Amino acid sequence: MAAEEAIARPVDGPGMHTASAPLPERGEPAERAPHGWRIAGVLLPALFLIAVEALVRGDVLPDNLVPAPSEIARALWQLGGEHLLQHIAQSTLRVAAGFGCGALLAVAVGAAMGLSRRLDALLDPSFQALRAIPSLAWVPVLLLWMGIDEAPKITLVAIGAFFPVHLSVISGIRNVDRKLVELGAVYRLSSWRLFVRILLPAALPHIFTGLRTGLAVSWMFVVAAELIAATRGLGYLLSDGRETGRPDIVFGAIILLGLLGKLTDSAMKTVEAHVLAWRDTTNEGARA
Template sequence: MSETGSGSLPAQAPVRTETVRAKSVTAQPVRKGWPHDDGYRPGRFTGWILPVAFLLLAEVCARLDIIPARLLPPPSELAQTLWSLAARGELLPHIWASLARVLAGFAIGSLLAIALGLLVGISRRAEALLEPSFQALRAIPSLAWIPLLLLWLGIDETPKIVLIAIGAFFPVYLNLVAGIRDIDYKLIEVGTSSGLGAPELIRHILLPAALPYLFTGLRGGLSLAWMFLVAAELIAATRGVGYLLSDGRESSRPDLVLAAILILALLGKFSDSLLRLLEQRSLRWRDAHRPSATKS
């Protein structure tokens, strides 16, 4: 009897220990994500709720004469304006002209910003030489560049693209420099101790580590490119969405002005969504906050 009892105690002790451990684990509160990871899954059309509600409210206010139509035309009138422009074959040429200018200016400004941002980020001499001038140029308003660009480059497409490139340059440059400066110096030490040269160090360490900052700058630069487009198309333009804005102002047509603003908003949102999709695919390796619904 004593041998049986003494033999059963060691066999039961691990089971009790594991039970206690399991209870202690289950008793711990579930950690929430940042800021509140409550498992909420937004619907596909959740982002459309506010714009659609605003359009419906504007339509109702216009129909009831709460807001004069000369100040805020109803959305149905804006739809008719866009339809008439498309039926006359005028809408798509304006959109394509603005798209071409934004893409060209954004590409030129972003590439220059990446090159100079890398140079300033890795070289103290370049930082001391270029950073004060860039900070001063960044404070110049977009409209202040127009007279100078007209004197230097004439009235064709070149000054428009240059102005858009100026707007896209500074967000990309500033965010890339901040991303390079925020890199852990231990990563650079590991790269240099592994025998990596400057090009390999930039390609394998600096750019991947600063990539989240770079995409933030690219999205900000793209947004400013669309803003600078309106100022650029004031430079003797005869085609473009900015030209529609100017034409609506001169002809006292608020429906045309609001239609052009709506086109700019849709084009900006569509281009930003494409860039955001590229960002998500390029940064899959990043261990950042994700909603709990997407976690496996």
């Protein structure tokens, strides 16, 4: 009894700190982000655009290199709503198709390599070499193999999405707590049930991190993809603005790519929060 009281009693001494507050209960956040900071995070880009507008109007920044945000908005408006939506829709469809194909293949291959050391030793050197190839280096190869239709564009986006997801799946499986695997062995789970019931759920946080990274890379690769004889898309719009000397169109396309990237990342983050609602972490509480 005395030993139990000694263990429960806080210990003070050199290098030891007495807890000033009890640990949060399950679902209770350790620290919440103040509401004002959330509002500031939304307003920060708007304040930046206002500052650029003022600097351009005050002739501090040259308008032929950095157009005023109002001029960018006017240029996008002059493109016409339907015409601009066609560019946005085309890029979005290419990202969705390429990311979907690349992510599915990455999960399958990454899971196989994460579960098999032999397969990982066989394939990892090749994948690491392919991962280092820049996106534009794939363009002439895909043109040669697939022509100028949609196939090479979607394939290039899939290549960009594959490697971040692939690495995250392997890392997630390899970093599963060994005690969980031993628990599966105690219950005599088959290899498939061990993967589905223990390894995959435990690796999901890593996998979602890779999915979000792969989605962001997909938006980067779609610009390179739309250099392949495209007549629609934000990458084409950006290239056309550069060739015609329209910095307002160039910056407009860049802003739209950033907005779409943010919206799709927020959607993926919402899916992650829903799928991983079972987690009991300080981050889960702080998100509220």
